[in-house]
Amino acid sequence: MGSGGGQWIVEKRSSFRSEPLEVNVSETGCLSIVVLGASGDLAKKKTFPALFNLYRQGFLQSNEVHIFGYARTKISDDDLRNRIRSFWCVFLVACCSIMLMTEWFYQIKYVSGSYDTEGGFRMLDKEISLHEEFRNSTEGSSRRLFYLALPPSVYPVVCRMIKLCCMNKSHLGGWTRIVVEKPFGKDLDSAEKLSNQIGELFEEPQLYRIDHYLGKELVQNLLVLRFANRFFLPLWNRDNIDNVQIVFREDFGTEGRGGYFDEYGIIRDIIQNHLLQVLCLVAMEKPVSLKPEHIRDEKVKVLQSVMPIKDEEVVLGQYNGYRDDPTVPDHSNTPTFATVVLRIHNERWEGVPFILKAGKALNSRKAEIRIQFKDVPGDIFRCKNQGRNEFVIRLQPSEAMYMKLTVKQPGLEMSTVQSELDLSYGQRYQQVTIPEAYERLILDTIRGDQQHFVRRDELRAAWEIFTPLLHRIDDGEFKPLPYQPGSRGPAEADELLERAGYVQTHGYIWIPPTL
Numbered sequence: 001m002g003s004g005g006g007q008w009i010v011e012k013r014s015s016f017r018s019e020p021l022e023v024n025v026s027e028t029g030c031l032s033i034v035v036l037g038a039s040g041d042l043a044k045k046k047t048f049p050a051l052f053n054l055y056r057q058g059f060l061q062s063n064e065v066h067i068f069g070y071a072r073t074k075i076s077d078d079d080l081r082n083r084i085r086s087f088w089c090v091f092l093v094a095c096c097s098i099m100l101m102t103e104w105f106y107q108i109k110y111v112s113g114s115y116d117t118e119g120g121f122r123m124l125d126k127e128i129s130l131h132e133e134f135r136n137s138t139e140g141s142s143r144r145l146f147y148l149a150l151p152p153s154v155y156p157v158v159c160r161m162i163k164l165c166c167m168n169k170s171h172l173g174g175w176t177r178i179v180v181e182k183p184f185g186k187d188l189d190s191a192e193k194l195s196n197q198i199g200e201l202f203e204e205p206q207l208y209r210i211d212h213y214l215g216k217e218l219v220q221n222l223l224v225l226r227f228a229n230r231f232f233l234p235l236w237n238r239d240n241i242d243n244v245q246i247v248f249r250e251d252f253g254t255e256g257r258g259g260y261f262d263e264y265g266i267i268r269d270i271i272q273n274h275l276l277q278v279l280c281l282v283a284m285e286k287p288v289s290l291k292p293e294h295i296r297d298e299k300v301k302v303l304q305s306v307m308p309i310k311d312e313e314v315v316l317g318q319y320n321g322y323r324d325d326p327t328v329p330d331h332s333n334t335p336t337f338a339t340v341v342l343r344i345h346n347e348r349w350e351g352v353p354f355i356l357k358a359g360k361a362l363n364s365r366k367a368e369i370r371i372q373f374k375d376v377p378g379d380i381f382r383c384k385n386q387g388r389n390e391f392v393i394r395l396q397p398s399e400a401m402y403m404k405l406t407v408k409q410p411g412l413e414m415s416t417v418q419s420e421l422d423l424s425y426g427q428r429y430q431q432v433t434i435p436e437a438y439e440r441l442i443l444d445t446i447r448g449d450q451q452h453f454v455r456r457d458e459l460r461a462a463w464e465i466f467t468p469l470l471h472r473i474d475d476g477e478f479k480p481l482p483y484q485p486g487s488r489g490p491a492e493a494d495e496l497l498e499r500a501g502y503v504q505t506h507g508y509i510w511i512p513p514t515l
């Protein structure tokens, strides 16, 4: 910050930027994107906005792309367009020209049909083929992407119908790809069954198991940070790191999604997928290269090194009022909060607790990774009780990385104080709009890059970790503790954190810099 006037000085650093790492094969030809479950929440809030943003930025070309919505609800093309429009009208009016919006909405066609009979899918295929003919698509140059924004229970039947009725008509260069949302299964057996059912229809390279946390900017930065910086290489291990926390907090409850949520709970909704994927990137060894298979090989190894979870290292919670939702059973045992300690049995991490914490209806909304270092041996400054060094990666909101460290308090006295080295994205990258996770991931599916998608063996290893605990919760053997909405969650979770070795720095708070 400049010394006078409180102005941030932003340095121009573009000359140091390297070329993009991945060389993507640029494909052309007719591209049909089909959103199944187009009438739903995810489609409205995430999928369609992401597609629009890709279109707006020129990643989807108007002379190539056509978007299809498919669901059972009987509505017209215009009804679907209006639904989408009504959700983002403020955003659209602020950012875009009317012409662009009109052009975009013109690309969307809706087909209504059931998920388990051929009629609707035959109709869908006809519409896609019409579009392909209209675009003069030669055989083999047409690309068909099916995005399943649907409850997982209908994935098998929908995949069967796609295979039966809607495949791209040639193998000469075109493709058919399927994107499936999480939660992929409910436990190890159901996930394996689902994988087998879909695996009989589609090859692994055609399947994109999406976990939108892998599309977040700061999650994508983890590999670069760890493996392109000398700073971190010698420190990133059990000799220096005391504990790691990966935290997800939301300051609202299950609003409107109680029925869905109650079947899954916070562990299946957030921890088994989003937080565990982040753990993999924090804990894995350096991959041989950036090839998707090399990265995913390393993630699988970490997951397979996780020890069985101990009961005394789990705290579950359920916020008061959760069961007032009419779609939630009166005696629901579903946790809306969980803290779980995972232990990785390998040379790098033996003895370092990885504390995964997620909760709904808490006192704040944020997601972050907090790496806490061990105490400095021989503390000549007697500053130990001020707190430990921490490296924090704030995934959202206010994306940032900061190192909490001890410095000399400026002035005549030799005393110490906690401060930080701070790379806040809002301040450093003022001209950059950070893309939404879904934008990036949908673009990857079109480009055929599976690096940021979950491979089948990865998924299996992830379910292996949590299935025993989940079964005990489902059977009512493990009960969530009540907590007040708007609180930090059950006090027992903080006690567990302390037992795991985390030392809180009382009185220190990181404030994102304002411009």
Ligand SMILES: NC(=O)C1=CN([C@@H]2O[C@H](COP(=O)(O)OP(=O)(O)OC[C@H]3O[C@@H](n4cnc5c(N)ncnc54)[C@H](OP(=O)(O)O)[C@@H]3O)[C@@H](O)[C@H]2O)C=CC1
Binding pocket: 037, 038, 039, 040, 041, 042, 043, 045, 071, 072, 073, 115, 148, 149, 150, 151, 152, 153, 154, 181, 182, 183, 260
């Ligand atoms: N919403 C979100 O924020 C997120 C959702 N997800 C995942 O995305 C997927 C879709 O989520 P979301 O949009 O919230 O779900 P919805 O409950 O909104 O369902 C999407 C559509 O699926 C159809 N549908 C709903 N229930 C059933 C059923 N039992 N059988 C057949 N069809 C059904 C409905 O369309 P119609 O009746 O018209 O056919 C509905 O509009 C899920 O797997 C979810 O876990 C992942 C991350 C975030």
Ligand SMILES: O=C1O[C@H](COP(=O)(O)O)[C@@H](O)[C@H](O)[C@H]1O
Binding pocket: 212, 250, 269, 270, 367
């Ligand atoms: O997958 C899900 O994620 C959202 C939170 O996503 P974020 O990108 O806003 O952090 C969560 O609200 C939802 O319950 C869950 O299904």
